[in-house]
Amino acid sequence: MQLLIFNAFCVGAVVSALLMVTTKRPVRAAMSLVATMSFLAGLYVLLDAHLIAVLQLIVYAGAIMVLFLFVIMLLNVEEKEGKLAGKTMLLQAFATVVVGLVMVTMVGLFKANGSLGAAGDASDAFGTTKAVGQMLFTEYLLPFEIASLLLLAAIVGAVILAKRRIDDSGTE
Amino acid sequence: MVSLNSYLMLGAVLFSIGAVGVFTQRNALIIYMCIELMLNAANLTIIAFARFLNSMDGHVFVFMIMTVAAAEAAVGLAIIISLFRNKATVNVDEINLSKG
Numbered sequence: 001m002q003l004l005i006f007n008a009f010c011v012g013a014v015v016s017a018l019l020m021v022t023t024k025r026p027v028r029a030a031m032s033l034v035a036t037m038s039f040l041a042g043l044y045v046l047l048d049a050h051l052i053a054v055l056q057l058i059v060y061a062g063a064i065m066v067l068f069l070f071v072i073m074l075l076n077v078e079e080k081e082g083k084l085a086g087k088t089m090l091l092q093a094f095a096t097v098v099v100g101l102v103m104v105t106m107v108g109l110f111k112a113n114g115s116l117g118a119a120g121d122a123s124d125a126f127g128t129t130k131a132v133g134q135m136l137f138t139e140y141l142l143p144f145e146i147a148s149l150l151l152l153a154a155i156v157g158a159v160i161l162a163k164r165r166i167d168d169s170g171t172e
Numbered sequence: 173m174v175s176l177n178s179y180l181m182l183g184a185v186l187f188s189i190g191a192v193g194v195f196t197q198r199n200a201l202i203i204y205m206c207i208e209l210m211l212n213a214a215n216l217t218i219i220a221f222a223r224f225l226n227s228m229d230g231h232v233f234v235f236m237i238m239t240v241a242a243a244e245a246a247v248g249l250a251i252i253i254s255l256f257r258n259k260a261t262v263n264v265d266e267i268n269l270s271k272g
Contacts, residue, residue: 003174017189017190020202021189029201029202033205037212040212040216043216048223049219052215052235055235055238060238064208064242064245067245095196100188100192102191110177110184122223132231150239150240154242155246157250158247158249158250162250162254
């Protein structure tokens with residue numbers, strides 16, 4: 001049963017990821033990425049990471065992708081379907097081949113080395129909000145606080161970067 | 173029971189798809205999405221290891237990666253907006269401001 005669910009989510013994630021990298025339209029790519037992230041959230045549930053699965057849906061598929069869609073809407077980019085220059089095309093083909101080779105090597109390594117052995121049944125507390133939160137506020141308190149500083153810096157940076165300059169706004 | 177290798181392989185495949193996207197796409201927005209996909213593939217690997225090692229430290233790591241991804245998306249998209257305002261394009265081939 002678990003294998004069946006895993007295979008379904010696996011195929012879904014890979015197919016929607018492939019759809020994302022092959023399309024030229026930003027909105028279609030964003031929707032495919034939402035699908036990929038939802039499938040990954042399902043896999044997280046399968047791995048007993050319940051808090052992370054919910055966070056994946058709320059933060060990634062919700063907040064970050066809405067931000068992407070807002071920017072796509074703001075920019076109103078028209079698609080340019082024109083063919084790319086020959087040199088760039090060659091470079092892309094080369095890059096694709098290299099990445100493919102790296103992937104084949106990685107898969108080969110996984111096949112060659114033994115697995116970590118089946119995981120036993122996780123305890124009831126594994127991956128729950130309570131357990132992860134307890135770690136976050138005791139063992140990992142300093143990184144947690146630094147993350148909040150990072151978010152503050154990102155907010156300020158985004159506002160500074162995206163706002164118009166003061167002397168520009170007068171002309172509008 | 174699904175083996176660890178299956179999860180690792182899925183992570184590798186998703187990461188490779190993301191990397192190919194970064195190399196082949198010319199739209200800066202879609203390149204950003206591909207980077208997000210690569211981050212997600214890494215997250216999947218970490219969560220899989222956390223489960224099979226029966227330790228929850230990986231979950232905290234993934235939490236931090238999500239924070240960094242959110243910050244990166246906010247700042248990156250702000251950069252794209254200001255770039256679009258100056259050059260009226262998001263095609264990375266036409267953005268060559270630091271070319272000599």
